[in-house]
Amino acid sequence: MQNDTTPSRSQPLGPDYGLIGAVADDLTLELEQGRLTIAREAVSEIVAETTLGCYGVVGLTAGSRVARVFRREGITVDGPADALRVGVHVVVEHGLNLAEVASTIRSQVAYELERLTGLTVAAVEVHIQRVRQSA
Numbered sequence: 125m126q127n128d129t130t131p132s133r134s135q136p137l138g139p140d141y142g143l144i145g146a147v148a149d150d151l152t153l154e155l156e157q158g159r160l161t162i163a164r165e166a167v168s169e170i171v172a173e174t175t176l177g178c179y180g181v182v183g184l185t186a187g188s189r190v191a192r193v194f195r196r197e198g199i200t201v202d203g204p205a206d207a208l209r210v211g212v213h214v215v216v217e218h219g220l221n222l223a224e225v226a227s228t229i230r231s232q233v234a235y236e237l238e239r240l241t242g243l244t245v246a247a248v249e250v251h252i253q254r255v256r257q258s259a
Contacts, residue, residue, distance in 0.1 A: 149164065150163050162205075162241055167208070168199040172184060174233050174237075175199075175212050175214060175232075175233060178225070178229050178232055179228060180216050180217050180220040180224075181215070181225065182214075183215045184214060184215070185197065185215050198214065205243050206244045207244060208237065208243050208245050209246055210234075210245065211249045212248065212250050213251045214251070215252075216252050222252055229250045230250055233248045
């Protein structure tokens with residue numbers, strides 16, 4: 125016999141059920157033609173590809189062991205669809221102006237997210253975890 129707080133196998137897990145609910149928390153936009161739902165995982169993929177394409181970025185790195193929610197380590201996506209907050213943890217090439225690289229990442233990520241998804245980006249936080257000499 126199951127109690128009321130444990131979902132049965134036939135019931136889908138709702139948004140209030142632990143880590144699975146937090147990961148399944150999709151972003152929803154109400155449009156004239158209907159509703160658009162975008163998975164945070166899809167947003168993290170856009171952020172990762174855009175960041176890796178920025179000049180001076182050698183790679184992404186996990187910000188912390190606890191923050192590995194998405195497949196792409198080093199990307200966090202928080203907030204609602206109308207005020208998205210993105211965190212990016214990067215490795216930058218040695219010898220470059222770190223402030224300029226971070227500024228480029230911030231502007232490119234915000235521009236691409238708004239262009240591709242229609243979501244409003246409130247902040248892009250760039251965390252430079254390491255500086256690495258290129259090969």
